Amino acid sequence: MSAASAVRLVAGREVRERGRSKGFWVGTSVWLLGIVAAIVVPAILGHHSQQIFRVGTVGAAPLGLTPSVTADAAALGGTARVRAIGAAAARSALDAQALDLVIEGQTGVLVRGQNTDPSVAGLAHLVARDVAVQARLRATGVPAERVRSTFAAAPVPVRSLIPASPGHQSSRAIVVAGTIILYLGLVTYGGWVTSGVLEEKSSRVVEVILSAARPRELLAGKVIGIGLLGLGQFAAIALAGTTAAIAVGRHLPASTPGAIGLIVVWFLLGYAFYCCAFAAAGAASSRQAEAPVVAGPLTLLILLGYLASLAIQSNPDGVLARITPFIPPLAPMTMPARMLLGHAAPWELPASAAVTLAATYGLVRLAGRAYSGTILRSGSRVPLREALRP
Amino acid sequence: MSVPLAAERAGGQSHGRPRPGHLELAGLRRRYGRTVALDGLSFTIEPGQIFGFLGPNGAGKTTAMRIVMGIELPDEGAVRWGGRPLTHADRLAFGYMPEQRGLYPKMRVRDHLVYLARLHGLTAGQAGAAGDRWLRRLGIGAQAHERVEALSHGNQQRVQLAAALVHDPQVLVLDEPFSGLDPRGIEDMTGILRELTQGEITVVFSSHQLDLVEDICEQVAIIDRGRVVLAGAVRALKQRGSPTLVLEVEGAGSDWYAGLPTAAVEHTGPGRVRVTFHDADPHLALDQAHAAGAVRRFALEEPSLSQLFLQAVGP
Numbered sequence: 001m002s003a004a005s006a007v008r009l010v011a012g013r014e015v016r017e018r019g020r021s022k023g024f025w026v027g028t029s030v031w032l033l034g035i036v037a038a039i040v041v042p043a044i045l046g047h048h049s050q051q052i053f054r055v056g057t058v059g060a061a062p063l064g065l066t067p068s069v070t071a072d073a074a075a076l077g078g079t080a081r082v083r084a085i086g087a088a089a090a091r092s093a094l095d096a097q098a099l100d101l102v103i104e105g106q107t108g109v110l111v112r113g114q115n116t117d118p119s120v121a122g123l124a125h126l127v128a129r130d131v132a133v134q135a136r137l138r139a140t141g142v143p144a145e146r147v148r149s150t151f152a153a154a155p156v157p158v159r160s161l162i163p164a165s166p167g168h169q170s171s172r173a174i175v176v177a178g179t180i181i182l183y184l185g186l187v188t189y190g191g192w193v194t195s196g197v198l199e200e201k202s203s204r205v206v207e208v209i210l211s212a213a214r215p216r217e218l219l220a221g222k223v224i225g226i227g228l229l230g231l232g233q234f235a236a237i238a239l240a241g242t243t244a245a246i247a248v249g250r251h252l253p254a255s256t257p258g259a260i261g262l263i264v265v266w267f268l269l270g271y272a273f274y275c276c277a278f279a280a281a282g283a284a285s286s287r288q289a290e291a292p293v294v295a296g297p298l299t300l301l302i303l304l305g306y307l308a309s310l311a312i313q314s315n316p317d318g319v320l321a322r323i324t325p326f327i328p329p330l331a332p333m334t335m336p337a338r339m340l341l342g343h344a345a346p347w348e349l350p351a352s353a354a355v356t357l358a359a360t361y362g363l364v365r366l367a368g369r370a371y372s373g374t375i376l377r378s379g380s381r382v383p384l385r386e387a388l389r390p
Numbered sequence: 391m392s393v394p395l396a397a398e399r400a401g402g403q404s405h406g407r408p409r410p411g412h413l414e415l416a417g418l419r420r421r422y423g424r425t426v427a428l429d430g431l432s433f434t435i436e437p438g439q440i441f442g443f444l445g446p447n448g449a450g451k452t453t454a455m456r457i458v459m460g461i462e463l464p465d466e467g468a469v470r471w472g473g474r475p476l477t478h479a480d481r482l483a484f485g486y487m488p489e490q491r492g493l494y495p496k497m498r499v500r501d502h503l504v505y506l507a508r509l510h511g512l513t514a515g516q517a518g519a520a521g522d523r524w525l526r527r528l529g530i531g532a533q534a535h536e537r538v539e540a541l542s543h544g545n546q547q548r549v550q551l552a553a554a555l556v557h558d559p560q561v562l563v564l565d566e567p568f569s570g571l572d573p574r575g576i577e578d579m580t581g582i583l584r585e586l587t588q589g590e591i592t593v594v595f596s597s598h599q600l601d602l603v604e605d606i607c608e609q610v611a612i613i614d615r616g617r618v619v620l621a622g623a624v625r626a627l628k629q630r631g632s633p634t635l636v637l638e639v640e641g642a643g644s645d646w647y648a649g650l651p652t653a654a655v656e657h658t659g660p661g662r663v664r665v666t667f668h669d670a671d672p673h674l675a676l677d678q679a680h681a682a683g684a685v686r687r688f689a690l691e692e693p694s695l696s697q698l699f700l701q702a703v704g705p
Binding site for chain 2: 006009010013016017021199200203204205206207208209210211212213214376
């Protein structure tokens with residue numbers, strides 16, 4: 001039997017047995033529901049993008065006030081519904097959130113104050129100024145009809161120097177979601193590797209397996225099998241996310257598949273980097289309760305990568321963004337953000353991947369040795385130094 | 391290196407041209423820190439036999455078996471099969487049941503056997519057929535699709551044995567196969583091993599219960615502290631050892647055996663005594679007993695393996 005077929009058999013068992021387990025399907029469903037909900041729910045809630053401002057007027061509303069409120073609301077991207085109301089009723093309606101703002105004749109504008117929507121506050125300021133200016137104009141003898149038509153005019157457009165393109169918005173959303181999935185994926189699949197290795201060790205089945213397969217074949221098969229399952233889950237999540245985004249009418253730029261592909265590639269690089277170390281942690285443990293402690297430094301490193309990625313998302317060309325893609329344990333989490341949001345030079349991606357792969361080679365060899373050295377040792381936890389002894 | 395005579399004789403058979411299929415452990419040494427597990431262990435197992443690899447707990451049996459299975463490496467020495475160093479590929483024709491039993495608890499029984507058979511190089515079709523055949527043969531066909539953890543202890547033991555046999559190995563290595571078995575289980579296991587060796591399988595098993603297994607094996611190597619102290623055919627070893635004379639006499643006092651080399655004296659009833667002798671002249675002893683009282687039992691017993699072992703390692 002060749003090494004390749006032994007690895008294939010071990011990986012096949014891993015995929016079959018895990019793929020059959022209830023836990024796997026529950027986990028996958030939670031992932032899928034989570035990602036779909038994260039996309040669909042805001043879309044449904046934010047569907048009425050035309051904000052409606054409910055405005056009450058107390059006392060005799062001056063002619064021309066309603067058209068100017070409507071124009072102000074339009075300038076803020078919404079519409080105004082203006083109605084006359086008594087002073088006491090206006091206050092209670094405002095308090096009960098049945099009105100957004102109340103124009104108290106010419107004396108002032110009343111808003112709720114607490115939890116006031118920023119656009120309502122903006123409208124209040126515009127309306128307050130209009131009320132004052134209109135009163136002044138009328139006082140200087142401008143005919144009411146002219147005041148009305150003047151204030152009904154549409155405002156001049158406000159433009160951006162650096163427009164926020166929908167494409168950029170989408171990449172940001174992909175990076176935010178992708179980084180979270182990368183982080184959770186690495187920690188989850190790493191945990192599977194640790195507990196899977198420990199299950200083999202503590203059930204003692206490993207001795208039977210190792211009488212037919214070499215330790216490195218068993219190790220390779222296990223991490224490849226779990227990696228394939230992880231990749232499948234990852235692909236399902238990406239597909240569900242993209243489908244949901246299209247279904248709710250989100251604009252997806254042409255670069256979306258490339259961005260998802262980049263994150264998948266870095267997921268694979270990250271998994272390759274960490275998986276054997278997670279396996280060694282399982283082999284060095286003796287009880288399930290002990291495994292998370294032994295694997296603790298690894299999950300901490302992944303968390304650090306995630307935090308670095310968050311920093312890079314807010315400043316994609318900063319110092320962290322330039323340095324961390326070349327620190328192999330952090331690179332899988334930080335390089336996608338740097339690539340998709342910052343202005344990375346063309347050499348940065350291949351260089352970062354090369355550094356990560358080189359470190360992966362070293363770590364896999366080291367962790368493989370620790371795994372082989374400890375997988376058959378029962379009893380207490382094996383100290384790191386002893387595990388690495390050739 | 392001083393090897394007792396019996397071990398030299400047993401090893402001597404392999405120093406000529408080894409027959410194909412001979413499994414030879416040659417000068418195995420293994421230490422764990424300061425503990426010496428194997429101290430120049432050498433013996434040869436002939437093909438098609440049931441070979442008992444015996445010795446007290448901690449003698450080095452498990453270490454030796456793990457080295458045979460390639461799970462551990464010796465510091466020195468080698469394992470040869472048919473005269474050539476045993477390779478990883480050769481070992482796929484070996485079946486192994488470790489002392490620490492273990493299977494994937496959540497896997498279904500048949501799937502488990504098929505998986506192990508395939509790891510040993512069988513195709514999917516062969517593995518499925520072999521799995522079914524061994525499940526039937528060991529009487530656990532009805533449990534084929536249950537999870538291993540759902541099985542009774544006895545049935546788990548059967549699956550464990552099936553796991554060692556499913557790829558139809560040429561050499562079967564069993565570490566303490568009788569430990570944890572009730573008398574019925576021991577009988578079943580013995581029956582299976584005897585049946586297997588009809589078909590030219592070599593069976594090597596270890597045990598610390600020397601007397602339990604002496605009827606099962608044809609050849610033995612008895613080890614202590616990592617080296618062989620006795621080896622050879624069980625029959626020959628027993629015949630070479632001095633037989634024990636046992637006399638049970640009623641109403642005879644103790645004067646009659648005073649001048650004879652007694653090994654043990656046991657009161658078995660009112661006025662009744664059982665005396666065990668080493669190297670006493672049976673005729674003389676019988677005459678004296680007969681003169682003194684009523685002889686209830688007179689037997690010349692072959693030494694048990696544990697007696698031979700104790701004689702060999704000394705007090």
